[in-house]
Amino acid sequence: MKNYEDHLSQEDPQDTNEQLNWVIKQAKKAAERAGVSTGNGRNPQADVTALVHAGKTSFAFELSGLNSATMVGEIEQELEQLDGVDARIVYPSATAWVSASSTIDPQTIIEVFSRFGVEASLSDSSLRRRVAWSDVEEGRFHRSLRRHRRHATREQAEEEEKKFERARRQGFLERQTDHRRKEASTQVLFTARELIHKKRLLVSLAFSIPVLLVSYYPWLQFDYWQWVLAALSAPVVSWGAWPFHRATIGGARRGMSALDSASSVAILLAWIWSVTAMLFSEVGEIGYRADPTWVSLSPDQARTGMLFFDVACGMTCILLAGRLLIRHTRNNLLDELDQLRPDQHTQVTVATRNRKTGKVDHRRVPVQKLNVGDDILIAPGDLIPVDGVVVGGSSRVHPEALGIESADVSVNDKVFAGSVNGDHNLKIRVLRTGHRTWLAEVYRWVADTNVHQNLADDLATRTASTLVPVSLMIAAADFALWALITGNLTQAFATALAVLGGVAPVALAVSASLAMRQGIEGAARRGILIRAGSTLRDLDAVDTVIFNRVGALSGEEMHVETVTAERGEDLDLVLRVAGALALESDHPVSRAIVRAAREARDAQHTTTIPNWIEVSHYEVDEDGNFHAMVELPLHNSDGEEEMRQVEAVLWRPKNLSELDGRLAQAAVAGGTPLVVRWKGKNRGVITLHDDPKDDATDAVDALEQMGIETMMLSRDTYPVARRYGDSLGVSHVLAGIQPANKAQTVRSVRTHGAAIAMVGDDSVHRCFRVANVGIQIGAMGHVHTPSSIERSEADVVMLEGSVQPIPRLFRFARKINKVVHSNIAFAWSYNCLAMLAAIAGVLHPMIATVLMLASTLIIEVRSNRVGTF
Structure with missing residues (x-):
């Protein structure tokens, strides 16, 4: 610094002042970036809120998707480019330790991880420490605010308090963003759902109804009516149909065909053709009157000219109404779970006993500040916010969020987050909170399944999108053939428009994916978590079920x-x-x-x-x-x-x-x-x-009646195992199999041509790997932490230990696959028949659009019905 001052002393005084001012500005900017206010001409005490956050803090992140150790150095280097951040990643435990300024938003660090395809979430200890630190900051803030109010006006203090409260509300603890949900709802080839809303439909209807009435009722037509219709239909074709045009443009930019591209092209062509016809034919004359048909095309009318404003408006309104109707008919399990997830700011009553006086004190604290071991009081009708064990009272709880049947609970019984308390007060000791609860695990499982299902459905969507360019080529060929054979361009265009209006690529795209998705969510509503849609197809092909005796068929007590x-x-x-x-x-x-x-x-x-x-x-x-x-x-x-x-x-x-x-x-x-x-x-x-489970015999009989062969895997000698298997009705017994050899035994059965579903608890996880389908039973009673099922080798995880749902699971899979196959056959049959009818000239473009929507709704209704497990 001294050398720099000597250098300045040798220069012109005016230049020196300018350079000195520049250095001061740079220093102020650096101080502001570090979180230290420089005043900027104001009272320095006015920036007291910035000084509240001074200091360092540390975070612990749990990582998923860290697939290679070579990524560690790159991620650490990227993190340390942030101001004041020091990061160390432990690859074996998939954990990141980050030291940073207390003012940094953890979301900034999470975004750095996401750029490398790694999902990071704050550990429970970091969240609790951050909540505790926020309380400390709040106390420091109020003390500094009282000091500041001695030197500032009341209006200034109130304004700063409002600004600081708004900043806190935008902080990390208020964020409810779920990256899985974002990724799960992304569909490039579908029309953006956010753009289709009731306002767009209502405005389009307001402009379209006069167009339709005047077009189909000649006695309503007046001089210049066609020009009025052109003006009324313009906002419908442009703004009303913009979601479909936007999808078409986005697909073209990506070298793909959006599923609504055919409809978008048909709407624009119908309007452009009509305007062109008014400019260059007699349909634009003042005294022109139209007498259109409702269902079929009239060759005589086509020779004199036709307007298609009704088709452009009607197609837009039908598409908007259909998309909104489909959205409301679909039941999204994640939305239902969102309503049952306890809000982190919800106040609950915590009961604590004073060690000195023995008196029990009650205090209200938010859910996010609960700790393991706290005793909370749940009133009748309230939502239970944690996983815990009952230490006082008895009541009936309704854990519908987990797909578990309602049950009466008393002291020492477990209860789970998302359950609704019945008629009596309960005192619950906290075992798990936040993302460690079973409710949070079910939510993560369903969200991850949706992501995997979206990736699996991408092929079906792209296949359906190929129908769009095919329909465009068929429409162009149809127009050319009709024009050459009949010489009637209007009728040729009407048939081509019917081809574009009748094609239903959306019906083809959702014919399989929607039924699979509804099936997976329907099973989750009954406490059965299915990994992906491919699991349902594998279940349909299973012809042999192998039960591990202990954990699957026998009871808990011996x-x-x-x-x-x-x-x-x-x-x-x-x-x-x-x-x-x-x-x-x-x-x-x-x-x-x-x-x-x-x-x-x-x-x-x-x-x-x-x-x-x-x-x-x-x-x-x-x-x-x-x-x-x-x-x-x-x-x-x-x-x-x-x-x-x-x-x-x-x-x-x-x-x-x-x-x-x-x-x-x-x-x-x-x-x-x-x-x-x-x-x-x-x-x-x-x-x-050990007595068999109460429903084991019925489950085995049901599987045998379905034509599925049953086997039992046991460590017992053959006479003992055979006697036990006969009591249940099991066809074959694999006896004397040691735990280390069970996986090899299952593999040997599979090599003989059997399609196997392995049923057991987590003790036979190696058998799940070699079976066609692994079914883990009784997860809530055997695993130590809910998150462990994410690493399970099983394709199906049943939360409860009952055996009876297993036959229903196979019937459910068969029903879903049957619906999927029939949906695909129906979608292809409809598209072929609709194109043939349009090419033959017997299908009106408006009727073609109605049939297109009807075909999609039929598939929607059929797919939604399979969600009943």
């Missing part, structure tokens, strides 16, 4: 049925060792053994078995067997009893050859057998019983 000890072994010790080995597992089998071992310990009257058996070096092998070192009372060489560590195993036999004697007999006589071994010798067999 019970120890018998305990058989080898000769000379202590029965209680066998059970106690098994309980010690199974203590670390959450499997239903393990829970049943641990429960029985504790009951035996509490009931025992002997001191030979210790109350607690020490377990060390615990491990589970690939077959699911438990290995550990246990400390047991054993006799030494002198016959004295002492505690010694021995290797113990709790394992499940694959076949009968692995056991002999009384243990082999016990293993096949009852339920699921487990063998207890220590010091290399089998000491006993524990058999367990």
